[in-house]
Amino acid sequence: MEKQRYERPILKKLETGMPGKFGIAANLPPSTHIDGISVDSLVETYGSPVFILSEKTIRSVFKKAKKAFTTRYPKVQFAWSYKTNYLNAVCRIYHQEGSWAEVVSGFEYDKAIANGVEGQHIIFNGPDKSAVYLEKAIRNDSIIHIDHLDELYTIIELTEKCAKRPKVAIRVNMDTGIQPMWDRFGFNYENGQAWDALNKIMHFGKLELVGLHTHIGTFIMSPQAYGVAAQKLADLTIGIRQKYNHTIKYIDLGGGFASANTLKGFYYPGSDTNPTFDDYAEAITSALLNTQFTPDNLPLLILETGRALIDEAGYLLGTVIANKRLSTGKRTTIVDIGINLLFTSFWYEHKLTPARHYSQYTEATTVYGPLCMNIDVIRENVNLPLLNKGDHFVVHHVGAYNMTQWMQFITLRPKIVLIDEDGTAHVIRDNETIDNVMNMEHLPPHLK
Amino acid sequence: MKLKENIAISDSGYLFNPSTGESFIVNPLGMEVLQFVKKGKSFEEISREILTRYNVDPITFEKDYQDFIHQLRQYLLIGSDE
Ligand SMILES: Cc1ncc(COP(=O)(O)O)c(C=O)c1O
Numbered sequence: 001m002e003k004q005r006y007e008r009p010i011l012k013k014l015e016t017g018m019p020g021k022f023g024i025a026a027n028l029p030p031s032t033h034i035d036g037i038s039v040d041s042l043v044e045t046y047g048s049p050v051f052i053l054s055e056k057t058i059r060s061v062f063k064k065a066k067k068a069f070t071t072r073y074p075k076v077q078f079a080w081s082y083k084t085n086y087l088n089a090v091c092r093i094y095h096q097e098g099s100w101a102e103v104v105s106g107f108e109y110d111k112a113i114a115n116g117v118e119g120q121h122i123i124f125n126g127p128d129k130s131a132v133y134l135e136k137a138i139r140n141d142s143i144i145h146i147d148h149l150d151e152l153y154t155i156i157e158l159t160e161k162c163a164k165r166p167k168v169a170i171r172v173n174m175d176t177g178i179q180p181m182w183d184r185f186g187f188n189y190e191n192g193q194a195w196d197a198l199n200k201i202m203h204f205g206k207l208e209l210v211g212l213h214t215h216i217g218t219f220i221m222s223p224q225a226y227g228v229a230a231q232k233l234a235d236l237t238i239g240i241r242q243k244y245n246h247t248i249k250y251i252d253l254g255g256g257f258a259s260a261n262t263l264k265g266f267y268y269p270g271s272d273t274n275p276t277f278d279d280y281a282e283a284i285t286s287a288l289l290n291t292q293f294t295p296d297n298l299p300l301l302i303l304e305t306g307r308a309l310i311d312e313a314g315y316l317l318g319t320v321i322a323n324k325r326l327s328t329g330k331r332t333t334i335v336d337i338g339i340n341l342l343f344t345s346f347w348y349e350h351k352l353t354p355a356r357h358y359s360q361y362t363e364a365t366t367v368y369g370p371l372c373m374n375i376d377v378i379r380e381n382v383n384l385p386l387l388n389k390g391d392h393f394v395v396h397h398v399g400a401y402n403m404t405q406w407m408q409f410i411t412l413r414p415k416i417v418l419i420d421e422d423g424t425a426h427v428i429r430d431n432e433t434i435d436n437v438m439n440m441e442h443l444p445p446h447l448k
Numbered sequence: 449m450k451l452k453e454n455i456a457i458s459d460s461g462y463l464f465n466p467s468t469g470e471s472f473i474v475n476p477l478g479m480e481v482l483q484f485v486k487k488g489k490s491f492e493e494i495s496r497e498i499l500t501r502y503n504v505d506p507i508t509f510e511k512d513y514q515d516f517i518h519q520l521r522q523y524l525l526i527g528s529d530e
Contacts, residue, residue: 003501003502003503004501004502004503005502005503006477006502006503006504006508006509007475007476007477008477008508008512008515008516009474009475009477009478009480009481009482009512009513009516010474010475010477010478010516010519011463011472011473011474011478011516011519011520011523011525012472012473012474013470013471013472013523014470014471014472014473325515325518329519329522359475359476361473361475386475388508389508
């Protein structure tokens with residue numbers, strides 16, 4: 001006789017008069033497959049934990065975002081924010097879809113070049129651009145977004161040496177009505193710093209001012225803030241034309257759109273309530289179209305969207321290590337995914353689903369990672385079915401930042417697998433080995 | 449170890465403690481264990497019974513059983529005299 005599937009015995013106290021949190025079914029449907037491949041077989045083949053990326057989702061989300069803007073505005077260009085996920089395979093998918101590259105370091109700059117991006121399609125952002133890389137960018141006709149006056153003066157020095165006319169924009173920070181206001185990058189709009197920088201560039205005359213850039217923050221829940229930002233950059237564009245008879249070619253509104261994740265402390269799931277691409281596009285394009293721009297002098301709209309494009313395409317598969325109770329009686333679940341791999345669990349209530357069907361019984365549990373640290377918490381309080389040791393589960397919407405900001409800490413970093421549009425899996429980054437880590441170390445002679 | 453006399457258990461896994469007014473649910477395995485406990489079976493007997501019918505190893509079941517009994521005790525559904 002075949003044995004029945006085991007589910008541990010549970011006793012749950014019923015709280016009368018207390019509707020379930022959100023009134024949302026606690027019992028999430030399981031995620032047995034990702035793009036046609038079973039979660040169990042992915043774990044079996046590639047190990048646990050393992051990051052999975054769906055090429056199908058990357059492309060379809062990109063197309064959705066692009067459509068939201070191109071149906072409302074004639075000239076739109078996306079530039080893939082490398083820091084969000086700079087795996088070469090990922091970057092190349094975005095470049096195939098027509099994205100330029102947006103980079104913030106020499107390392108990212110070189111990666112974009114290695115990925116075949118033409119120099120003129122690389123936007124160079126960030127406060128730390130070395131003279132070596134500024135020179136490289138100037139020689140390659142890349143667009144430099146100037147962050148501070150020291151950088152402006154370095155570029156001015158380099159124009160002589162390179163005998164080139166560098167293409168530049170300035171990064172503008174501004175009050176868009178949201179908190180916190182990111183005013184540490186670029187030049188401020190309200191206090192006149194932005195105009196001061198623009199005047200310096202125009203009077204110097206040897207730089208080609210091609211654009212204006214802002215990045216107002218990240219996970220911005222207010223589309224209207226983008227409307228304000230677009231309007232302020234449009235005002236500067238029009239002011240430059242009036243004062244210098246110079247045409248700014250593009251307005252770059254940076255990144256910052258919310259993905260479908262649920263921010264901690266928010267009542268409803270982000271997938272239901274966060275603004276959509278259409279909401280952001282509507283706010284931005286109406287602000288631009290409602291200015292004095294005429295159809296023949298509309299600037300190109302550049303977007304450096306990161307997390308909203310890739311979050312949904314990323315999954316992290318893991319395994320239950322143990323179930324435990326705290327001294328208070330609270331149920332806890334220990335899993336093999338820690339904050340070293342899932343650092344976004346500091347901000348998000350990541351959606352977790354089991355990899356197979358369970359009964360309708362659930363238990364409230366705290367999900368802890370495997371690190372020996374108190375802060376290693378994946379979910380503070382989540383209703384999960386009665387997972388057993390060894391069971392697999394799926395963390396959703398992890399495509400942004402986790403695969404770049406992860407840490408080699410206590411354990412080694414796992415494989416990253418891309419499932420292509422035909423449903424074939426490819427390892428796009430190997431797991432680390434102890435040799436990878438030890439090979440970088442050197443012992444002084446007296447310790448050998 | 450004995451389930452308190454006055455605890456009402458329905459077939460659908462619903463428990464009511466009239467002395468505190470608290471109600472609880474148990475899942476099907478919880479229900480089975482509860483019925484065994486009610487009949488006064490020992491852990492060894494219960495374990496043997498569960499292991500022959502369910503896909504579980506003895507160590508996991510023992511741990512889960514202890515946890516379940518601990519919960520019953522915590523909610524004062526069984527006497528703590530043993
Ligand atoms: C200049 C710039 N552009 C784009 C992005 C991407 O932002 P997000 O992932 O929030 O869309 C960032 C992220 O910090 C950034 O600093």
